[in-house]
Amino acid sequence: MIIRTATAADAQGLAEIYNHAVENTVAILNETLVDAGNRAAWVAQRQGDGFPVLVAEEDGRVIGYASYGPWRPFHGFRETVEHSVYVRDGQRGKGLGRQLMQALIDQAKSDGLHMMVAAVTAGNDASIRLHEALGFEVTARMPQVGQKFGDWLELIFLQLRLDDRPSP
Template identity: 75%
Template sequence: MIIRPALPADAAALAEIYNHAVLNTVALLMNDTVDAANRAAWMEARQADGLPVLVAEEDEQVIGYTSYGPWRPFHGFCDTVEHSVYVRHDLRGRGTGHQLLAALIDHARAAGLHVMIAAVTAGNDASIKLHERHGFEITARMPQVGQKFGQWLDLIFLQLRLDARDAP
C-alpha cells in the first residue's frame, strides 16, 4: 500500500467510497450522494487552498482517502483543523485508516498546525480506537446533535495536540 496525494483520476473512487458511507453508515450525517465531478471539484478546491487530500492505493486501486480543513472560519482558529478518514467498506480493518491518519498527522505537523480535531458519531468504536491509538483524546460528547436513519445521534470530539507550543 502506498499513501500519495490524490489526483483528478482518483475522483470516481473517492465518490464511491464516500457514497457507500452516506448510504450505509452514520459516519457521515449526509443524505445526498456525489459524483466524480463533485469529488474532483472538492479535491481541486482543497488543494488550491494548500490543504491535503491523500489516498491509499493498493494494486493500482484507491482504497481510502483522508483530508483536513479549517475547524472554524475565524482567524483565531487558523492553527486548528478538522479531518476525515474514509476506507473502502470491504477493506476496513487492514490498517489502511491507520496509515492514512499517520500520513495526515505528519502533514499537519509539517504545516505547523497546532491541533487536529475528529468528530466521530458515538458508537463508531473502530474510529474512536483508531484516533486514540494516534494519541487523540476525547474532549467532548454532544448528545443528540445529529440525526440519520430515524435516530438521534451523539457526536464525540477527539483532539490531538500536534506540537508543544505554549503560545501561537
C-alpha cells in the same frame, strides 16, 4: 499499497467510498450521493485552499482517503484543523486507516499546525479506538446534535495536540 496526494483521476474512487458511507453508515451525516465531478471539485477546492487530500492506492484502485480542512472559519482558529478518514468497504481492519491518519498527522505537523480535531459519531467504536491509539483524547460529547436513519446521533470530539508551543 501506497499513500499519495490525490488527483482528479481519483474522483470516481473517492465518490464510491463516500457514497458507501452515506448510504450505509452514520460516519457521514449527509444523505446526498455525489458523483466523480463533485469529488474532483472537492479535491481541487481543498488543495486550492492549501489542504491535503491523501489517497491510499492498491493495484491502481483507491482504497481509502484522508484530508483535513478548517476547524472554524475565523482567523483565531487557523492552526486547528478538522480531519476525515474513510476506508473502502472490504478494506477495513487491515491498518489502512491508521496509515492514512499517520500520514495526515505528519503532514499537519509539517504544516506547522497546533491541533487536529476529529468529530466521530457515537457508536463508531473502531474510529474512536483508532484515534485514541494515535494519541487523540475525547474532549467533548454532544448528544442529539445529528440525525440519520430516523435516529438522533451523538457526536464525540477528539483532539490531538501536534506541538508543544506554549503560545502561537
